[in-house]
Amino acid sequence: MIRFENVDKWFGTLQVLAGISGEVRRGEVKVLVGPSGSGKSTLIRTVTRLETIQGGRVLVDDADIASRSVDINRLRQRVGFVFQAYNLFPHLSALGNITLGLTKLRGLSKAAARERAMEELARVGLTEKADEMPGLLSGGQKQRVAIARSLAMDPQVMLFDEPTSALDPEMVGEVLAAMKRLAAGGMTMICVTHEIGFAREVADEIWFMEAGRLIERGSPAELASSQAGSRLGAFLRKVGPG
């Protein structure tokens, strides 16, 4: 579904991704963990070309996303992206945030888009907030609207870039719950997160990154049994029990 092949990226002279290779198959949930600045967010941002890469290839459904024959805007509709800062459109209601893509890209009528958006709001438990402006929603509600906005485009993959890092602790649960439901429903997902408990519960595989390199990977169970002496083990002990 998504394949990274020797991906290199530099910001100026700083190499932020160094020879990353890995594959995410349909229906899998990968969780990226690692210290801040290790390149986790940058890596998932390369999938929809929010970041360009200087070496290697990123493939989605076996097509190189950098190739001219790939319509990047079509690809972006198939790959949902959820940001740490939610990035809701503040001048549109919760519903308007979701219907924008449906009317502009899917050519749905206003009524049809509204109906579709209400379905997605129901999935994240926010139908009663449909007409609220983002400024009046809590952080957790904003992030759930942002998830609904992505899901409304019927993506085949969802990328989460630290979706709970900007949230107050009491709101983390509601967002993680929405993500767990999504994973249970078979969605292919790559999640950058510090929520180790979530990773243990949901991840098919955890990727541990440090300084732009993917230095360890394995299922939560494998990592648990081998983590005593590893870098990942040390990292997990530092971020606390999940």
Added chain:
Amino acid sequence: MLEILQNNWLLFLVGQYPHGPIGGLVMTLFMAALSLALCFPFAIGLALARLSPYRWLRLPATAIVHTVRGLPLIMFIFWTYFFSPLIIGRAVGGVETLVIALVVYEAAYLSEIIRAGIEGLPRGQTEAATSLGLRYWPTTIKVVLPQALHNMLPSMVSQFVSTIKETSLGYVISAHELTFAAAQVNNVLLTQPFEVYGILALTYFALCFALTSLARLIERRISAGRGGAPGIVVAA
């Protein structure tokens, strides 16, 4: 002063209308509003071109903006006044001349305001729109411009204030506006220039002060709407 105003208020307000062309305060406001409205599309175009990733769009737009901003308005008024008859083959009235010159001039200034508004938006806004699969134009029209223009409302009112003051330059080409009306009154009275131009000054001041206050009010509203984040500084 009151007596002058009593005898001449209609001239100050509408010029020689209905016995001659409409002028005075009404024409001043009309010209300022019309030029701002007409320059708006150009200003948006210039702002977008200056932010374009394409050099062939960015460079000419930047050159235009810098050139216009580096020249006094009265140059544009003279150029329009003397050259447009050569181009279109007939004399051009003072009002048309002034409006054309103002559109060119204000477009450059307004484009800088709009550019600042666009650049002031969090990058996440375009990233979120892009991530949905929206292309450049839908992103610009549905996501970027509504927010940028909303945030820029106070600055635009300030720009309207400057435009009102700039219409007074129309006097040199006999555009019938407020300053021209005051000059006419002064020519009739001959002996009271201080009072006449005092009235003129007070009229401009009252108008511009009211609009600047309006800008401040809008600014407070906007920053309250954003949850108290500091707004844009208004300078008029």
